[in-house]
Every structure is written in structure tokens, then in C-alpha cells.
Amino acid sequence: MILFGILLAAIAGAFVSMQTVFNNKVNEQTGSWTTTMLVLFMGFVASLLASLIFEGKNTFTLQHVQLWYWFSGMIGVGVVFCLVQGMRRLGPTYAISIVLTAQLGTALLWDSLGWLGLEKIPFTPAKLIGVLVIIGGILVFKFGGRKETKSESPVAE
Known part of the structure; x- marks a missing residue:
């Protein structure tokens, strides 16, 4: 079980690096805010479809989730924007x-x-x-x- 967790974490790290490169290429043609919006919208569509496929009707069951945890998507805006800007500069x-x-x-x-x-x-x-x-x-x-x-x-x- 631990090895599977390590594998998933390694894949996530590779995905973050790959996504950052892709985001930078989009940013070269648009702007940072357009890139951020596009990335998060495409992520929303992909995660909605995956959730509907794998979780079905439970996708919309949000009981027992504290309200302030729902705002994590807003943190994602900062993550994508800062990554795009950091990669462009560094x-x-x-x-x-x-x-x-x-x-x-x-x-x-x-x-x-x-x-x-x-x-x-x-x-x-x-x-x-x-x-x-x-x-x-x-x-x-x-x-x-x-x-x-x-x-x-x-x-x-």
C-alpha cells in the first residue's frame, strides 16, 4: 500500500511539472489570467466527467464538508497563476x-x-x-x- 502511495505521489509530481510546461506555452500566446482560467476550466470539466463516471450520483453529495474547505478552488487560482509567473521568470x-x-x-x-x-x-x-x-x-x-x-x-x- 505504501509503494502505491509513493507511485501516485511520483506521478502527481510529474504531472505538476508537465502541467507547468503546458501552462507556460499557453501563457506565451495568451496572458496569465487567461491561462489560469483555461487551466481551471479544463480541470473542472475533466474532474466533473471523471467524478460522474467513477462516483455517479455521489458526485453531488457534499454533506459534512465544512464550508471553508469549499474555497480550495480559489487557492488553485493562486497556484496556477504563481506557477505560470514563476516558470516564466525562473x-x-x-x-x-x-x-x-x-x-x-x-x-x-x-x-x-x-x-x-x-x-x-x-x-x-x-x-x-x-x-x-x-x-x-x-x-x-x-x-x-x-x-x-x-x-x-x-x-x-
């Missing part, structure tokens, strides 16, 4: 690595404090070191490479 690898690190750090905070109805999981120095190692990896990725100069650029012979 490139896909750097932007996604920062996004994933921010996700991990935020999840660690929420888990440790038990926010949003999550089971409180004790904060440990090892967890903090894990996040710091990832941040160090991003810094090495961004600043640790050799910079190419114009004289080192390949020339056609």
Missing part, C-alpha cells in the same frame, strides 16, 4: 524545485502544528535537516554550475 526546473520545497516546508509546519484538522506529528531536527538539504540542493543547482561565456559557446564550422 525556468521550469528552478521554479518547480522552489514550489516543491515550499510545499514540503508548509506541510511540515502544518503537520507539526496540527493545523487544518491534521493529526499533529512531532517536529524533529531530522525533518528540518531534510528540508534544509533540499534547499541546499536548489542553491547548488542554481548557483553551483559553471557559467558559459560567449567565447565558450559552440560555433558552427
Whole structure:
């Protein structure tokens, strides 16, 4: 069961990266808000169809859901908009690595404090070191490479 969860999480990570590239290509032809609207509308259509196929009439059973959780779609607007803008300014690898690190750090905070109805999981120095190692990896990725100069650029012979 754990391996299946790992596989699904890895697929989700690949999907986020792929979606970000696609969103960026749409953004090049339109604008950030048009891209955000298009992405979320297409996501709505796809998830509505999948829900109707797999859950049938239970799709519209929304009992016992606290009202404030219904606003998560609005958070999605910020996610898509910020991803499109971040990728345009930083490139896909750097932007996604920062996004994933921010996700991990935020999840660690929420888990440790038990926010949003999550089971409180004790904060440990090892967890903090894990996040710091990832941040160090991003810094090495961004600043640790050799910079190419114009004289080192390949020339056609």
C-alpha cells in the first residue's frame, strides 16, 4: 500500500511539472489570467466527467464538508497563476524545485502544528535537516554550475 502511495505521489509530481510546461506555452500566446482560467476550466470539466463516471450520483453529495474547505478552488487560482509567473521568470526546473520545497516546508509546519484538522506529528531536527538539504540542493543547482561565456559557446564550422 505504501509503494502505491509513493507511485501516485511520483506521478502527481510529474504531472505538476508537465502541467507547468503546458501552462507556460499557453501563457506565451495568451496572458496569465487567461491561462489560469483555461487551466481551471479544463480541470473542472475533466474532474466533473471523471467524478460522474467513477462516483455517479455521489458526485453531488457534499454533506459534512465544512464550508471553508469549499474555497480550495480559489487557492488553485493562486497556484496556477504563481506557477505560470514563476516558470516564466525562473525556468521550469528552478521554479518547480522552489514550489516543491515550499510545499514540503508548509506541510511540515502544518503537520507539526496540527493545523487544518491534521493529526499533529512531532517536529524533529531530522525533518528540518531534510528540508534544509533540499534547499541546499536548489542553491547548488542554481548557483553551483559553471557559467558559459560567449567565447565558450559552440560555433558552427
